[in-house]
Amino acid sequence: MDSLDAIDRNLLKLLRLNARMSNAALAAEVGLSPSACLRRIRLLEEGGVIRGYTVLLDSRQSEGSIAVIINITLERQTEEYLNRFEAAVRRHPEIKECFLMTGGSDYLLKVEVENAGEFERIHKEILSALPGVLRIHSSFSIRNVLATRSKGRR
Structure with missing residues (x-):
C-alpha cells in the first residue's frame, strides 16, 4: 500500500484499540458509509498494512504459559x-x-x-x-x- 490518509490512520487506531469493533461502528467513527469502510479495511488487509488480528490473554488465565x-x-x-x-x-x-x-x-x-x-x-x-x-x-x-x-x- 502506497500511503495512508487520515481516514486509514484513524481506522487503524480504532482497530488497534478494539479489533472486534463492528464495521457499522467503525464507519460511524470515521465518517464513512459501512460499505466504504469495509472496502478500506479490505484494502489495508490486502496491502499488508493489517497483517492479522489477535487476542490478548490474561496471563493468569493462560495456565502454564x-x-x-x-x-x-x-x-x-x-x-x-x-x-x-x-x-x-x-x-x-x-x-x-x-x-x-x-x-x-x-x-x-x-x-x-x-x-x-x-x-x-x-x-x-x-x-x-x-x-x-x-x-x-x-x-x-x-x-x-x-x-x-x-x-x-x-
Whole structure:
C-alpha cells in the first residue's frame, strides 16, 4: 500500500484499540458509509498494512504459559546475514515475535513455553540452528505486568 490518509490512520487506531469493533461502528467513527469502510479495511488487509488480528490473554488465565525473551547476537550484521536470519525465524511458529534491535544484541525474540524442557527443545532444535547466530541470551518471565492494544484499554 502506497500511503495512508487520515481516514486509514484513524481506522487503524480504532482497530488497534478494539479489533472486534463492528464495521457499522467503525464507519460511524470515521465518517464513512459501512460499505466504504469495509472496502478500506479490505484494502489495508490486502496491502499488508493489517497483517492479522489477535487476542490478548490474561496471563493468569493462560495456565502454564511462560514467556521467554531471547536476545540474539549475529556473527555479522550484513544485509545478507540479517535477511537469512529473518527468513529462518519466519519458518518457526514457535517464535511469536521478532524485533530487529539497536544496542547490545541484534534481535529480540519472544517464545511461549509450558516448561523448561520445552524451551530446551526449542533452544536446541530451533534457536541454535538459526543461521549466523553468535550468541543467545534467554530470560524467563515471572509474569506479564502490562500488555496493551495501543494507547489504552477499553
